[in-house]
Amino acid sequence: MRSDVRTYAHDVNGVLGSILAVADVQSARGGNGDKAQAAFADIAAAARRGGTLVENLMRAASVADSGTDSAVERDLSYLETLHVALDPVAAELERSGRGESIPIVDRETGRFLSVLVSALRPKNILEIGTAFGYSALWMARAQGPGGRILTIDPDRSRTDIAAEFFRKAGVSERIEIVNRPALDVLPELRPDSFDFVFIDALKEEYADYLRLAVPLLKRGGMIAADNLLWGHAASMPPAANDPTATLGIRTFNEALLHHPALEATIVPIGDGLGLAVKR
Ligand SMILES: C[S@@+](CC[C@H](N)C(=O)[O-])C[C@H]1O[C@@H](n2cnc3c(N)ncnc32)[C@H](O)[C@@H]1O
Incomplete structure (x- = not known):
């Protein structure tokens, strides 16, 4: 996978991790009122879901990349076989x-x-x-x-x-x-x-x-x-x-x-x- 995609995904995961940590602590703490606690639980669930989506995206990018690489390699090998050999x-x-x-x-x-x-x-x-x-x-x-x-x-x-x-x-x-x-x-x-x-x-x-x-x-x-x-x-x-x-x-x-x-x-x-x- 391209390393810039990996870096961006890592950064997004970091942000989601911070949101999750705060939301988890607040939803477990009590004293915020029922509504606030439910909202923090929702935020934590959304952050977890975001983490899963980032993982899926990284997997998809990795598969797409290797497909492209192998197709390009195949094209180059094909072209190489077509050309006249070097003297x-x-x-x-x-x-x-x-x-x-x-x-x-x-x-x-x-x-x-x-x-x-x-x-x-x-x-x-x-x-x-x-x-x-x-x-x-x-x-x-x-x-x-x-x-x-x-x-x-x-x-x-x-x-x-x-x-x-x-x-x-x-x-x-x-x-x-x-x-x-x-x-x-x-x-x-x-x-x-x-x-x-x-x-x-x-x-x-x-x-x-x-x-x-x-x-x-x-x-x-x-x-x-x-x-x-x-x-x-x-x-x-x-x-x-x-x-x-x-x-x-x-x-x-x-x-x-x-x-x-x-x-x-x-x-x-x-x-x-x-x-x-x-x-
Ligand atoms: C990438 S290689 C050249 C390859 C060559 N064009 C080929 O494809 O067969 C770069 C060359 O630049 C030379 N070089 C280094 N400093 C240089 C300079 N100041 N002026 C010109 N050439 C330099 C290096 O010695 C090296 O042999």
């Missing part, structure tokens, strides 16, 4: 990333990026967050021989692995890796020079990536950004102890969807993918 290099790259717990994009997000890039044919792609090069490989293959990708990641131990995969896949000539923090690199890039930007690095910096990336994008160019649902955390009721990454994603989502220069949406593919076109 050996992409499959090995995906295994390495997942094996070392590198947060690479979900396979369906990779496929979606690939279809987008095939449709839009962007000549110049900017990627923020390379890791082992999984998302870059999806885009490079879809982009075709004339395209270029500039991908930024300060972690050379990861990008050395990416470079090796790019070589194996025969796309390394078209991909330039920059091993510096994106916020240092973006201000140095030429305005209006990219057709497609993919954001997938530090969640706390997403809003700054957006601010700096929009001027780099040509008119009609597209920005895509991963993890906008952030493992179901972004949609939870805000709490004082929310991690900074969750706050970063929420701030970014607002900024993306209300950016005056962008036509944007967020779709629930993988961990949530933002898509925006520069007007």
Whole structure:
């Protein structure tokens, strides 16, 4: 069951428990007069009934949730069996990333990026967050021989692995890796020079990536950004102890969807993918 539903149910139960305690004490105490005592007994009975209803609601929510989850899982497995299998290099790259717990994009997000890039044919792609090069490989293959990708990641131990995969896949000539923090690199890039930007690095910096990336994008160019649902955390009721990454994603989502220069949406593919076109 969703944890916010559980929290709300717990709170309602707490309130009902307090009402019940007071009503029970007052109805047992006597000296209030018969009418008042009967009223307290009625309140106690209603609070007990409320408690039972909350339990029923929680059970129903739990059953509904598991039904939805299994239906979604079934849909995803069905779609997976329909798609063409990954080629050996992409499959090995995906295994390495997942094996070392590198947060690479979900396979369906990779496929979606690939279809987008095939449709839009962007000549110049900017990627923020390379890791082992999984998302870059999806885009490079879809982009075709004339395209270029500039991908930024300060972690050379990861990008050395990416470079090796790019070589194996025969796309390394078209991909330039920059091993510096994106916020240092973006201000140095030429305005209006990219057709497609993919954001997938530090969640706390997403809003700054957006601010700096929009001027780099040509008119009609597209920005895509991963993890906008952030493992179901972004949609939870805000709490004082929310991690900074969750706050970063929420701030970014607002900024993306209300950016005056962008036509944007967020779709629930993988961990949530933002898509925006520069007007
Ligand atoms: C989610 S992973 C990228 C996954 C990759 N896009 C893929 O799907 O294959 C995020 C990457 O951002 C990199 N990163 C961390 N700080 C960064 C920064 N300041 N600028 C750019 N990238 C950064 C991390 O080293 C990590 O490899």
